[in-house]
C-alpha cells in the first residue's frame with residue numbers, strides 16, 4: 001500500500017463517525033471524485049453530495065474532481081461547484097486538460113471537437129485548425145470533387161484530436177480520416193459511448209471515435225478516464241499540492257511524497273468515486289487506488305460482474321462518506337474473487 005500524503009494525521013481532527021473509521025482503516029487520504037452522476041445529474045445537484053465533499057475537506061482530505069466532459073473548461077466547472085456550496089479542493093481536471101498534454105508546441109492539429117477543447121490545445125502551444133473551417137473552405141472553393149485539393153487540405157497535420165462534437169457531419173469525419181490516412185496521430189479526449197443529459201443517454205465522444213476508428217483501422221490514443229494521461233494529470237495536481245503545502249524537509253515529508261510514479265499510486269493513497277466501472281473503476285486501477293461505485297448516475301444497480309476491482313458500492317456520495325455501503329465493504333474480498341458473496 002502506498003504511503004498516504006499525510007502520514008501524520010492529527011487525531012484531534014478525526015471525526016467519530018462510522019465512515020471516517022472506515023476510510024481511516026483503509027488508509028485513504030486522497031479522493032478523486034467524478035462529476036456527472038456523483039455531484040450532479042442532468043443539471044441537478046445530487047442531494048447530500050456538496051455536504052459530503054465539505055466533510056471530506058473539513059477532515060483535511062485531499063479532493064480533486066475529474067470529468068471526461070471536454071466541452072466545459074475546468075474553471076467553469078469549479079464555479080459551478082462553488083455555486084453548489086462546494087469548495088473545489090485541488091480543482092477540476094477535464095479530458096481536455098489531459099488531451100492538451102498529448103500535443104506539442106507548434107504542432108499542427110486538426111480538431112473535431114468543442115471550441116473549449118481547441119482553446120486548451122492552443123494554450124499548450126498547438127496550431128489548431130477546426131475541421132469545420134476546413135470543410136467550409138472546401139465547400140466555398142468547390143474542392144470536394146477534387147481529390148488533390150482534399151488530400152492537400154488534410155496533409156501535414158501532426159495529430160487529429162477528437163472530442164465531443166455536437167455538430168459533427170459526414171464531411172468532418174471524411175476530413176479527419178483523410179488526415180489520419182496521411183500520417184496524423186489519432187488522439188481522443190475519451191471513448192465514453194454515452195453520457196447522461198436531459199433525462200436520457202445521448203451518444204458520447206466514443207460513438208464518434210468508433211466511426212473514425214472503423215474507417216481508418218487506427219485505434220486512438222485516449223487522454224481521459226481511465227487512461228494514463230488523465231491519471232498523470234491527477235497525480236500532478238495532488239502531488240504538486242503536497243510539495244507546496246509540506247515542502248521538502250517538513251516533518252513527515254519523505255521524497256516519495258513528491259515523486260509521481262514512486263509507487264502504484266505515485267505516492268498517493270486514495271479512492272476514486274464514480275458511477276461507471278468502465279471509466280472510473282479502470283481509472284482507479286490505473287492510479288493504484290481503491291474504487292467506490294455510487295449508484296446515483298448511469299449505473300443504477302450493483303453490477304453482477306466487473307473486470308476491475310470494485311471495493312465499495314453506495315447509493316450516493318453522501319452514503320459512501322458516511323460508510324453506509326451496500327453489502328458492506330468488498331475490499332477484503334480482493335479483486336474479482338469468484339463466488340465471493342457480494343463480490344462484483
Ligand SMILES: [Mg+2]
Nearest residue numbers: 034036037275
Ligand atoms: Mg460519471
